[in-house]
Amino acid sequence: MNNETILKQLNWRYAVKKMDSSKKISATDWNTLSESLRLAPSSFGLQPWKFLVVQNPAIRKQLFEVSWKQSQVEECSHYVVIATRTDMKESDIQKFIDQTAKVRGIPAESLDGYKNMMIGDLVKGPRNQVIKWWAQRQAYIAMGFLMETAALLSIDTCPLEGLDPAEYDRILKLENTGYATVAAVACGYRHPEDKYQSAKKVRFDSKDVIEIIS
Secondary structure (H helix, E strand, C coil): CCHHHHHHHHHHCCECCCECCCCCCCHHHHHHHHHHHHCCCCHHHCCCEEEEEECCHHHHHHHHHCCCCCCHHHHCCEEEEEEEECCCCHHHHHHHHHHHHHHHCCCHHHHHHHHHHHHHHHHCCHHHHHHHHHHHHHHHHHHHHHHHHHHHCCCEEEEECCCCHHHHHHHCCCCCCCEEEEEEEEEECECCCCHHHHCCCCCCCHHHHCCCCC
């Protein structure tokens, strides 16, 4: 994919307000979108998140009611709720260390220095008091990966923060699991009647937001 195509798709993308419920994302495309979430980067590589793909119509109806009644919740092909860790324990870090050792074929003990550094920062250090906010910042990286990948595949998205996180946690049974709802992304295809698809994208000029320090 060349530079021109990438920029074309990024300009094509917008936050879709009305989706075509008759159009569904193919299994192949969804696998790519799903992998974009799994492969997203995070601080220390710890992946302090969980992505709930809500396809049950009855549950979506409940979520719609606590999402400012935004129609995309029910209309979209795939509805992704992003939840993040509310705490961080030594066992969580050990799980990541064990996975790293397994994937890379090395002794887990060889990663003790890295493990202890993470424990010192995220478990025993002052950042432990703000783990919830730290984890949420990581989640928005994954959200960006999902939305850009979708745009490159000509699949529409709409990020949603207009929702009641506590009600989402109740409906999705996240309470007391160590995870809490942050935001959601509706994925699918724009409806021909969505008037916003013809609106010009409003962004500041590059000179106003990008500064080269040489």
